[in-house]
Amino acid sequence: MDILTANNIVKKYANHTALDDVSISIPAQSIFGLLGPNGAGKTSLIRIINQITGPDSGEVLFEGTKLNQDHIAHIGYLPEERGLYKKMEVGEQAMYLARLKGLSKNDATTKLKYWFEKFEMQSWWKKKVEELSKGMQQKVQFIVTILHEPKLLILDEPFSGFDPINANLIKNEILELKQKGATIIFSTHNMGSVEELCDHIALINKSKKILDGNVKDIKKAHRTNTYEIEFTGNLMGFTNAMWAGYELLEKSQEGDYCKVKVKLQGNNTPNSLLQSVLPSVQINSLREVVPSMNDIFISNVNNSSSINHSIGNLTE
Amino acid sequence: MSKITLIIQREYLTRVKKKSFIIMTLVGPLLMAGLIFARVWLEMIPEDPKKIEVIDESIMFKGKLENSKNLLFYFPNSTLTNAKADFYTDDYDILVFIPENIIDSHSIQLFYKKQPGLTTQDNIKNLIQNKLEDWKLIASGIDKNKLESVKTKLNVIANKLQKTGEEEKSNNEAGIIIGFVGGLLIYLFIFLYGAQVMRGVIEEKTSRIIEVIISSVKPFELMMGKIIGIALVGLTQFLLWVILTITITSVVSNTFLEKKYDSTTVVEQTYKSNTPTNVKEDMNKPDLGEVGEMLQNINLPVILGCFIFYFLGGYLLYGSLFAAIGSAVDSEADTQQFMMPVTIPLIFSFVAAQVVVTNPESPMAFWFSIIPLTSPIVMMVRLPFGVPYYEIILSMVLLVLGFIGTTWLAAKIYRTGILMYGKKPTYKELWKWLFYKA
Numbered sequence: 001m002d003i004l005t006a007n008n009i010v011k012k013y014a015n016h017t018a019l020d021d022v023s024i025s026i027p028a029q030s031i032f033g034l035l036g037p038n039g040a041g042k043t044s045l046i047r048i049i050n051q052i053t054g055p056d057s058g059e060v061l062f063e064g065t066k067l068n069q070d071h072i073a074h075i076g077y078l079p080e081e082r083g084l085y086k087k088m089e090v091g092e093q094a095m096y097l098a099r100l101k102g103l104s105k106n107d108a109t110t111k112l113k114y115w116f117e118k119f120e121m122q123s124w125w126k127k128k129v130e131e132l133s134k135g136m137q138q139k140v141q142f143i144v145t146i147l148h149e150p151k152l153l154i155l156d157e158p159f160s161g162f163d164p165i166n167a168n169l170i171k172n173e174i175l176e177l178k179q180k181g182a183t184i185i186f187s188t189h190n191m192g193s194v195e196e197l198c199d200h201i202a203l204i205n206k207s208k209k210i211l212d213g214n215v216k217d218i219k220k221a222h223r224t225n226t227y228e229i230e231f232t233g234n235l236m237g238f239t240n241a242m243w244a245g246y247e248l249l250e251k252s253q254e255g256d257y258c259k260v261k262v263k264l265q266g267n268n269t270p271n272s273l274l275q276s277v278l279p280s281v282q283i284n285s286l287r288e289v290v291p292s293m294n295d296i297f298i299s300n301v302n303n304s305s306s307i308n309h310s311i312g313n314l315t316e
Numbered sequence: 317m318s319k320i321t322l323i324i325q326r327e328y329l330t331r332v333k334k335k336s337f338i339i340m341t342l343v344g345p346l347l348m349a350g351l352i353f354a355r356v357w358l359e360m361i362p363e364d365p366k367k368i369e370v371i372d373e374s375i376m377f378k379g380k381l382e383n384s385k386n387l388l389f390y391f392p393n394s395t396l397t398n399a400k401a402d403f404y405t406d407d408y409d410i411l412v413f414i415p416e417n418i419i420d421s422h423s424i425q426l427f428y429k430k431q432p433g434l435t436t437q438d439n440i441k442n443l444i445q446n447k448l449e450d451w452k453l454i455a456s457g458i459d460k461n462k463l464e465s466v467k468t469k470l471n472v473i474a475n476k477l478q479k480t481g482e483e484e485k486s487n488n489e490a491g492i493i494i495g496f497v498g499g500l501l502i503y504l505f506i507f508l509y510g511a512q513v514m515r516g517v518i519e520e521k522t523s524r525i526i527e528v529i530i531s532s533v534k535p536f537e538l539m540m541g542k543i544i545g546i547a548l549v550g551l552t553q554f555l556l557w558v559i560l561t562i563t564i565t566s567v568v569s570n571t572f573l574e575k576k577y578d579s580t581t582v583v584e585q586t587y588k589s590n591t592p593t594n595v596k597e598d599m600n601k602p603d604l605g606e607v608g609e610m611l612q613n614i615n616l617p618v619i620l621g622c623f624i625f626y627f628l629g630g631y632l633l634y635g636s637l638f639a640a641i642g643s644a645v646d647s648e649a650d651t652q653q654f655m656m657p658v659t660i661p662l663i664f665s666f667v668a669a670q671v672v673v674t675n676p677e678s679p680m681a682f683w684f685s686i687i688p689l690t691s692p693i694v695m696m697v698r699l700p701f702g703v704p705y706y707e708i709i710l711s712m713v714l715l716v717l718g719f720i721g722t723t724w725l726a727a728k729i730y731r732t733g734i735l736m737y738g739k740k741p742t743y744k745e746l747w748k749w750l751f752y753k754a
Contacts, residue, residue: 013752051531052735072531072532079527079531081527081737082525083523084523084525085330085520085523085525086523096326097528097529097532100319100322100529100532102532141528144528
């Protein structure tokens with residue numbers, strides 16, 4: 001079941017369109033990557049989900065009902081542009097933000113106590129925010145975001161400002177929240193963490209959604225039938241043994257140890273390739289070259305940009 | 317607890333707990349009380365009595381000038397030349413020479429080692445002048461007591477006669493001062509606390525907490541919470557100032573000044589020092605009975621009620637505009653260009669108030685006390701002169717509509733402005749923001 005569906009969202013500002021007919025659906029209890037270059041419209045979409053702004057047309061459904069004020073208590077939002085009142089004490093501030101999300105005084109106290117203990121930051125309670133380091137402030141901010149146990153958690157670049165150890169701590173926390181049933185919208189430019197964490201993604205470019213779906217399916221769809229082969233023997237012998245239907249993309253040689261990338265064409269399989277070259281060389285390894293999210297991101301964004309560009313030319 | 321109450325609570329508590337607030341709250345009344353007492357104190361400082369040598373060639377004054385606490389008169393048998401020659405060896409502070417023809421010349425000479433104060437000079441002058449007048453009265457055969465009984469001090473009670481035949485006492489000084497001080501306080505309050513609203517909004521924007529908060533509450537709730545919270549801070553400070561000033565004044569006057577000045581004298585002193593005109597003090601000095609009567613003439617509950625209404629109404633009207641300015645900029649330095657249109661009507665109404673005091677019934681006074689941007693200050697000044705109730709009600713209704721209007725306008729700029737970073741907006745852009753959909 002989808003926890004959140006956005007249907008045909010359009011959002012226009014005075015001189016540009018931020019979102020142009022964007023639809024996404026986010027399955028419950030998953031991590032959903034919202035990707036796109038800077039200025040693509042991700043923040044506009046996130047603000048609409050948070051009811052900070054409203055769409056010009058289209059609708060957002062939360063668990064099947066139209067988004068309304070009651071849903072605020074079920075959403076946690078960690079914006080990319082984030083901060084805290086610098087002069088306020090950490091504990092006082094955490095209480096304030098928790099209660100704005102609708103927690104009672106007692107609930108907020110118990111939950112804050114739990115999290116401050118878990119992250120070993122009890123001693124910060126009476127400190128002013130400006131006395132904390134950037135990373136410590138980010139921790140406080142993270143706790144405040146998840147404190148009210150939201151069903152939907154929207155994290156915009158959650159790892160910025162963290163050292164690798166704390167980034168890992170937060171990553172595990174996010175996975176644990178998912179285990180407990182939360183759904184996470186995860187917006188980032190770090191494709192490594194997308195690959196590591198996300199179950200589904202949507203890619204937005206120039207205010208349009210250009211790609212979405214299950215990460216595994218997307219990767220499968222983006223297979224190029226390319227294989228990397230390492231072998232010992234004569235490179236010439238290897239290439240001569242290949243028939244038509246194979247394209248040699250890359251080659252490198254060190255002594256008689258060779259490494260090549262071959263793209264299979266037509267109905268050829270890795271097996272048929274091996275059969276043809278086995279008599280000539282000694283195979284050391286063969287593996288499929290799977291496109292990384294990074295490659296998928298770049299190729300899709302470039303393609304959609306050039307398509308838009310050419311359409312633009314045609315209509316002129 | 318509703319979210320807006322939480323916001324009001326935070327805005328209020330963080331400000332009230334600040335050291336600067338506590339210091340201002342304590343220092344304010346101390347300064348006020350200090351000013352009041354400095355005046356009284358200065359007059360109480362005991363001075364060494366001045367020894368005055370009088371060379372009286374007219375032989376009219378010997379033994380007739382009464383010694384007082386500060387002035388001791390001596391009449392040695394000497395001439396002016398001798399007295400002048402011995403002045404520095406003698407113990408006298410001042411040498412007064414009364415010539416023989418004083419009755420005609422009306423002129424005496426005064427010599428001193430150290431310049432005597434104005435009061436001392438005046439006292440000497442008055443003593444001799446009075447004696448001279450007495451002599452002249454006797455010479456012209458006029459009985460002094462009769463003359464005194466003829467002297468008249470006219471008391472004018474100004475009444476406004478209504479069409480209905482009702483009489484309304486007005487135009488009394490105490491009321492005018494109360495109205496003017498009220499207007500001044502409103503003016504200061506709007507400036508001080510309006511600026512605090514603006515700074516608060518800028519703080520939320522620059523610290524980037526704004527987006528976190530408005531994912532929980534509506535921008536309008538946040539803006540109103542801040543404006544109301546700060547209004548309460550202002551009211552608290554104002555109330556504490558009044559209470560503390562009264563307490564300090566009465567405690568100090570009871571303990572230190574008990575014997576010579578009771579607290580009513582202190583009040584009277586202050587009152588005197590505040591009268592703006594330099595009319596002769598003797599004629600102007602109201603005795604305590606008169607002050608009481610004057611205060612009774614003013615419709616105090618009405619003025620007080622109106623003060624609180626215009627105090628809050630004016631602040632709310634301008635407060636939301638200040639919030640909108642804060643939301644549009646990234647730092648306090650960028651506020652200048654937007655501050656102008658907000659501060660000009662404020663300053664203008666304060667200037668207008670000073671004109672209205674002298675001419676409270678003019679068309680200008682009427683219009684400025686009706687138009688919401690100027691009415692909070694101008695109406696306060698007009699009130700003691702007697703303003704028809706329908707005018708007050710019209711002005712109040714317009715003020716309420718006014719602040720609903722500015723709040724509505726400001727909220728539209730605010731909700732867009734708080735999410736705009738790193739751009740210096742122009743008026744043209746602010747205008748566009750007004751038409752963005754929420």
